[in-house]
Amino acid sequence: xxxILASTSPYRRxxxxxxxxPFETVRxxxxxxxxxxxxxxQIAHRLAAAKAAAVARRESDAWVIGSDQVAELDGRPLxxxxxxxxxxxxxxxxxxxxxxxxxxxxxxHGDAALHALDVTRVRFxxxxxxxxxxxxxxxxxxxxxxxxxxxxxxxxxxxxxxSQDPTALIGxxxxxxxxxxxxxxxxxx
Numbered sequence: 001x002x003x004i005l006a007s008t009s010p011y012r013r014x015x016x017x018x019x020x021x022p023f024e025t026v027r028x029x030x031x032x033x034x035x036x037x038x039x040x041x042q043i044a045h046r047l048a049a050a051k052a053a054a055v056a057r058r059e060s061d062a063w064v065i066g067s068d069q070v071a072e073l074d075g076r077p078l079x080x081x082x083x084x085x086x087x088x089x090x091x092x093x094x095x096x097x098x099x100x101x102x103x104x105x106x107x108x109h110g111d112a113a114l115h116a117l118d119v120t121r122v123r124f125x126x127x128x129x130x131x132x133x134x135x136x137x138x139x140x141x142x143x144x145x146x147x148x149x150x151x152x153x154x155x156x157x158x159x160x161x162x163s164q165d166p167t168a169l170i171g172x173x174x175x176x177x178x179x180x181x182x183x184x185x186x187x188x189x
Contacts, residue, residue, distance in 0.1 A: 002062040006055040040072035048104030071146040087147035095127040116176035120163040
């Protein structure tokens with residue numbers, strides 16, 4: 001069976017490769033703008049499903065994985081910062097706080113679709129302005145929801161991570177992914 005990851009994210013590609021299944025990557029070409037008044041869990045679910053569906057329409061013989069992550073602070077979504085000032089502002093807002101990271105997952109083939117949603121809670125330690133600036137300058141986490149890379153130096157920003165799946169925070173919950181792939185008939189250990 002052919003498998004496609006509807007993403008060009010190097011983080012998701014590296015994670016999926018851990019399952020040792022052959023796969024391709026395809027850019028999904030989906031508008032990731034949140035809808036008015038859309039709650040973060042709905043954003044994550046809708047965008048993961050939209051990414052999988054967009055690629056599945058073009059690649060009808062393949063199973064397609066779509067994933068999207070949304071950070072949620074005070075019920076509002078935090079997107080990818082895109083630049084230094086926005087990353088510093090996000091980390092400053094999260095300092096000393098607990099933030100939810102919602103990772104939507106969708107596996108699609110034709111009309112068949114399987115879905116999952118991982119919720120990871122990150123407790124940030126109290127961060128000083130100079131610590132935030134040093135971190136942002138060191139890792140430049142501008143393409144990461146929440147402005148950090150937990151697989152790198154970003155782990156030093158936290159007091160704790162509460163999660164069912166440690167890979168979810170990086171962008172692709174492998175426990176749920178492996179489960180959905182098994183349901184679809186893939187030979188995943």
